Amino acid sequence: MKMRCFSFLMFLMLGVYAFAQKDVTQFLGIPVDGTKTEMVQKLKAKGFKYNSANGWLEGEFNGREVWLLIVANSNKVWRIAVWDKWATDEANIKFRFNDLCRQFSKNEKYAPLNDNPEIPEEEKIGYEMLVNNKRYQSTYYQSPKDATALSEEERTLALSEAGLKGTSWDSLTLEEKIDQAPVLVYYMADKYWSKKMVWFMISKDANDYRIVIFYDNEYNHADGEDL
Numbered sequence: 001m002k003m004r005c006f007s008f009l010m011f012l013m014l015g016v017y018a019f020a021q022k023d024v025t026q027f028l029g030i031p032v033d034g035t036k037t038e039m040v041q042k043l044k045a046k047g048f049k050y051n052s053a054n055g056w057l058e059g060e061f062n063g064r065e066v067w068l069l070i071v072a073n074s075n076k077v078w079r080i081a082v083w084d085k086w087a088t089d090e091a092n093i094k095f096r097f098n099d100l101c102r103q104f105s106k107n108e109k110y111a112p113l114n115d116n117p118e119i120p121e122e123e124k125i126g127y128e129m130l131v132n133n134k135r136y137q138s139t140y141y142q143s144p145k146d147a148t149a150l151s152e153e154e155r156t157l158a159l160s161e162a163g164l165k166g167t168s169w170d171s172l173t174l175e176e177k178i179d180q181a182p183v184l185v186y187y188m189a190d191k192y193w194s195k196k197m198v199w200f201m202i203s204k205d206a207n208d209y210r211i212v213i214f215y216d217n218e219y220n221h222a223d224g225e226d227l
Contacts, residue, residue, distance in 0.1 A: 025142055025196045025217045027080045028061075032217040036072045039080075043068060058085070062103075078220035087208035090126050094119050096211055097202055101138050110140040110198065129204050137201035141193040195219050 025032045030042045040050055040057065048059035048068060057068040061082055071079035088096070098118045104110050117138040119125060128134035156168045164180065172180065195218040203210045 023196070024219060025198065025215050027215040032077055032080055032215050033220065034077055035075050036070050036077055039070050039077045073220055073222045076220040078217050078222075080215045082213040082215070083203075084210040084212070087205070087210050089207070090124075090209060093202055093209035093211065094121075094123070094125060097136060097138075097200075100200055100211065100213075104138065104140055104198075109143055111143050111193075113139045113141060113197075125202065126204070126207070129202075135201065137199055139197065139199040142196040142198055 028043075028046055030039070030046070032039075043057050043059075044050060046059075048057040050057050051067075054067075055069075057070075059066065059068070061068075065085040067083040067085055069081040069083065070077055071081065101116070101118050105112065117136070119136065125134075125136060129136070159165075159167045159169060159180070169177070197216045197218060198214065199216075200211055200213040203212050
């Protein structure tokens with residue numbers, strides 16, 4: 001059991017580190033990156049139509065008609081927001097939210113960053129949002145691509161960044177590797193996985209409800225550099 005745990009943790013850590021600097025959030029296989037103009041062209045190639053009057057794209061996503069909004073920082077795309085084109089009522093939006101939770105949870109490309117957020121059948125979400133300012137959202141990260149191996153230099157650097165400077169991976173005993181694997185995984189998750197966020201929420205306008213899904217590339221998100 002201990003060996004299985006170690007193997008699983010190291011697979012996650014190696015996958016994250018190997019692709020940390022070049023693997024960004026993707027939407028329909030397109031990296032959420034580059035300029036807005038480039039992104040518009042790539043999405044048009046996927047069949048979406050650009051609405052120049054409103055500045056968004058329109059098309060079908062996951063079986064629904066949607067609007068796509070592209071958000072950029074210093075002309076670098078950092079977010080694609082996917083809005084339901086058609087609003088619905090409270091009962092249907094609750095079902096849609098829970099169905100999305102199930103779709104994401106069974107998709108191997110994603111790992112959850114929250115406990116089960118499904119909405120209980122008896123919950124009055126309109127009341128909760130209006131009176132208690134409750135926010136209904138579910139957050140995930142896009143899992144790293146498979147990585148077959150790391151060089152000793154890369155492993156040593158990962159250990160150094162995790163606080164074990166001057167320690168090489170090959171110099172560790174099996175027990176030490178098992179002990180250090182969680183440290184490396186948590187470090188990489190905080191440093192890299194958090195840059196590949198995908199999350200969705202319920203948006204409410206009067207008695208109309210929509211789902212909005214956000215595909216965020218946090219590498220391009222503003223971090224106070226213009227202050």
